[in-house]
Amino acid sequence: MYGAIQSRWRAVNAKVRARAQQIMSVRVRFAPSPTGHVHIGNIRAAIFNWLFARHEGGRFLLRIEDTDRERSTPEACQTLLEAMAWLGLDYDEPPVYQSTRREAHLAAAEELLARGYAYREDKGGTGRGECIVFRMPSTSIEFDDLVKGSLKKPASDLHDFVIVRSDGTPVFHLANVVDDIAMGITHVIRGDDHVENTFRHIALFRALGAPVPKYAHLPMIVNRQGRPYSKRDGAAYVGEFRERGILADALFNYLALLGWSPGDGRELLSRRELIELFTLERVQTSPAQFDMDKLLWMNAQYMRALPPAERLAGHMKDLNAHGLAPDPEYLLRVLEVMQDRIKLFSQTTEQTIYFFTEDYPVDEDAWARRWRRPGVPAAVAQLRERWMSTPFQGAPLEATLKEVAAAAGRPPADLIHAVRLAVSGTPTGPGLYAMLEVLGRERTLARLDRALARARAEGYE
RNA sequence: GACCCCAUCGUCCAGUGGUCAGGACACCAGGUUUUCAUCCUGGAAACACGGGUUCGACUCCCGUUGGGGUCGCCA
Structure with a gap:
């Protein structure tokens, strides 16, 4: 009897919890305005949103704020979508295009008007006609930022603001909040530069009778001068990194570590691990400087791990x-x-x-340095003759070179470098013998002939 | 200017009252190597400053300085 009641209670309880879970389930969004290129600061915000959603088992949504018809071209949207896809930032519902939601924005404005939260005004008598202004509350507004802590603004610092322009178009603040409500956004994770807006947005949520989401403001990515990282500071757009040959996984990993860390010192983290470890509590409060050297290092790590x-x-x-x-x-x-x-x-x-070709550049300084040494051209000539009949494999090639060097009374390095310059044009590269094996006898001898001829022409012997 | 935020090696991060202040990138030196790269070993390198609180502050509080953000009918 008691057991039956208990198990029934458990079932009910589970149902309640499941329902609560459904209601409370995390829903975050990345809401960029398409400008034709995707800044790393923005994509980093997208990454944090994505990691948070995946970690919480919630949903990651995309809203394209394309209301600025000047910049928001179809191509710009395409660039954005491509960047998202390249980085594997998949979203769980079809993207919302803000430009299609104008009616909802204006309806909300009407409602605010009707309920006294907004008023019409010809601001400053500009003669532009009437706009709709939101009336800020006469009380202070406070909220608990998930990364910055408690933030508060007294009523005296809160000012009414325009929500619908005199030409009838909704302003960012209105559209942003109305859409967040419609999309059921529970957490707003965005750049630091939005903190001031948050007070206005909270007031709007309240006036619209909607629950206020949690906020998390991410510190900015800055340059050496501590100013926002821009294209003048180097690669700043996702497309540029891609073009430079940076791997998506490397960029993702690096950006995830700019302003966040798991705390145990690990840095090379798979997507799976990042999802598992990511929490907003560990997000940094101070700005982070972008470091290309470290990204390059990380990219090299990812490259060698590639199938x-x-x-x-x-x-x-x-x-x-x-x-x-x-x-x-x-x-x-x-x-x-x-x-x-x-x-x-x-x-x-x-x-x-x-x-791959005979048309390769030659490091002139290095070439001269190696070939002008007295006796080197002659020794290489001898070596060239010997290599005509030497099995073209590392060990025999090496043995022959050393014999010739010894006979000429020179250190092997003299011949090695001279030959290297002759066959590759550069003083750096793979081990000589392995390189020769790949190049093959025919190409090697031909290049040595050319080098010998050149040395003769330049008076080296 | 007003309001707000931030402050550990050059850089990115650890550190949540008692540590020789730790790791990574970069840098330097040595080793490996014919060169370069890789790799290994070692090294230099930081708590912005001044007051408190405390037996004891990188850690808490206040101030100063410095940096940044926001102050649009942009987003």
Whole structure:
């Protein structure tokens, strides 16, 4: 008997909890205005919203605030959507285009008017006609910011503001709040630059009879001078990072760590781990300076962890973009000897050009430095003759070089560097013998012949 | 100017009254290597300043200084 009551109570209780859960379920949104490029500060806000939603098992929504018809072109929206997709910021409901919600915004304004929360006015007698002004309450407004703590504004600092322009279009504040209500937003996670707006927004929520969401204001991403990071400070838009060959996962990981950390020192975090660890409580209160060096380092970590096929594709793409289309098998061998030397896909061609064409740049200073040494050209000439019949593999090539060097009474390094410059044009790169193996005998000998001829022409011997 | 926010190595973060103030990037040195990159080892490097509170402050409070944000019929 008692057990039955208890189990029934448990069932009811579970139902109540489930219902409460449904009502309270987290709903956040990213609400950018499409401008044709997506700033890292904005996308970082999107990332935090996304992580929060995923961590809480809530929903992440997208609202495109395209009411500024000047900038909000279809292309700009497309850029935004592409950036989201590239970073894997998937949203749980179809995007809401704010420009389609004008009627709702104006209806809300009418309601505020009807209920005395707003009034019509020809502000300052500008002759522009009547606009609708929201009447701020005569009491102070206070709220608990999830990252900044308690924030308060006395009534004396709160001023009435326009919610519908004299041309009949709704202003940002009105549209933003009306849409947040319609979308059932429970948490507003946005940039620091919105804190002042929050007091107005809270007043609007109340006047509209809607529950006020929780707020979390993120510190800004700044430049070396502590000012908001802009395109003048380097890559600032998502598209630029993508073009430079930065991996989406690396950028995501790096941005997640700008203003937040799990607290245990871990930095290389998978998406899964980020979701699991993310909490607003651990969000930093002070601004963070963007550090490209660290992003580059992180990108290198992600690159080497990439599945081989994806790595190959990434490098191939850059080569293709430069008009090169090497055989995948051959490219694979090149990458094998290049090891961790390429840190960005976008630098592939630049660093491996000599593997694919005879038209590669030569570091003139290094070339002269290596070839002008007396006896070097002659020794290389001998080496070239020996290599005609040496099995073209690392060990024998190395043995031969050392023999020739010894016979010429020179350290092997002298020949190694001279040969390196001759066959690759650059003083840096993979181990010489591995490089020669990939290049093959024919190309190697031809390049040595050219170098020898050049040395002769320049009077080196 | 008014209102608000912020303040630990060069940078990003740990640190929530008692620590030799820790990690990462960058930097420097050494090792590995023919070079470069990687990798390994080591090093230099910070609590803005001044008052309190306390037996004891990087940690709490106040002020100063410095930086930033907001003050639109932009979003």
